[in-house]
Amino acid sequence: MSALSCCIHSAPCRFWNSSIGKKIIVALTGIVLVGFLAGHLIGNLLIFQGEHAFNDYAHFLQTMLHGYGVWIARIFLLTSLVLHVTATIQLTIANRAARNIEYQRPATVTASASSRMMIWSGSTILAFIVFHIFHYTVRVSPELAEIGAENPHAMVIAGFSNILVSLFYLIAMTLLCSHLSHGVGSIFQTLGLRSHKTALPIDLFSRAFALFIWLGFISIPIAIMVFGFGK
Amino acid sequence: MANLNLTLKVWRQLNAQDHGRIETYDAKDIPTEASFLEMLDIVNERIVEDGGEPIHFDHDCREGICGMCSLTIDGVPHGQDRGVTVCQLHMRKFKSGDTIWIEPFRSKVFPLLRDLMVDRSALDRIVAAGGYIDIRTGAAQDANALPIEKDKAEAAFEAAACIGCAACVAACKNSSAMLFVSAKAAHLNYLPQGAPEKQKRTLAMVRQMDEEGFGNCTNQYECEAVCPKEISADNIAKLNRDYAIASFKEAVS
Incomplete structure (x- = not known):
């Protein structure tokens, strides 16, 4: 028995390679990412509380658990993200392959537009995450890095004062809203927690959560760009 | 007219x-x-x-x-x-x-x-993999002699209404057979006659489904909408749940 075949027949490998197992991984990592979004948004909204509150919050994130906290969170989130993206890409490839000949006259009875473009909304969000990390976390722009080291609040204002940055942010957040409106409800179904009795509340919760995340995140660049917040 | x-x-x-x-x-x-x-x-x-x-x-x-x-x-x-x-x-x-x-x-x-005829024997192979009960369960009157919760009896009956036409597969954007498989598994898994083999059945049917090359469910419920017997997607949630539990039990046993 080679090491490879031993791995292939192991329980975690088998689970990952099964259709339902892989979807359960997507749902569980989805919970992590959804939870992160809610926390990230609530933290970000401190910007409206004032410079002091926001900078204290940024300082807390950087220094919690002697500075290890932020790295534990980053590794955990990155692992979840990689699993989520890898699994969904593999599932999508398998799904496309399962219908080799398309209908000449296709029709959709009930599937939502959001549910049909998950791979595209997801890809855009992934591209945004990469940009966002380089923009505000790694701070590749020396100008932003200089402001950010002193005053994260001012860095956010300066970052969003760029119209292209704000525009990409708005597009990404809108697609995130679409992604969540299908994704949050799907978590319940994939984990076997949805039934005809709970279907309506779950769908409503899914959409309400997506709307909350969307309105919350876009409020920041809109306040800066349209209402001149912080300038 | x-x-x-x-x-x-x-x-x-x-x-x-x-x-x-x-x-x-x-x-x-x-x-x-x-x-x-x-x-x-x-x-x-x-x-x-x-x-x-x-x-x-x-x-x-x-x-x-x-x-x-x-x-x-x-x-x-x-x-x-x-x-x-x-x-x-x-x-x-x-x-x-x-x-x-x-x-x-x-x-x-x-x-x-x-023309319009397709070979749907993949569905038969899924049933052959686990959609049965290994022992003799008796005739109709024996079924009536067994106490079964009304909710479970009704859920099993509704799942058993599946006629295996494959409209769910044809309607699914991903060509997934989850509604069919979940109905065939639920119909037996709900009942006391089928429950002892629930884990074995769930794993075998899902593995055969994957082997056949069907797509994966993305919870769009097109299947439920076109099903001529109006089989509920609740069965898919149940199959997901049963599969997770069965996989865990198999891994630790």
């Missing part, structure tokens, strides 16, 4: 190797009381009279219980009408002048045999 004059766009394909194509037929003077399949019979008679090859399509009982008829009409398996097979779809649902697209149930897993 006056008889209908329709245009049909029908998928014609000689065999699995042939490149299929849409061909157009006039279906004139169709009585509104005809079923959809009777309409095709009328069209076929005319094709035969003209010396052509009739349109081949699957059908058997023509009363909605055998699961043999399998036409995708205007992109929807069994047509726009909810909760009926295509043999129960009536021509009174159409208007004179309509153009109707008729295609086979599409999935890589269902090889096309001819």
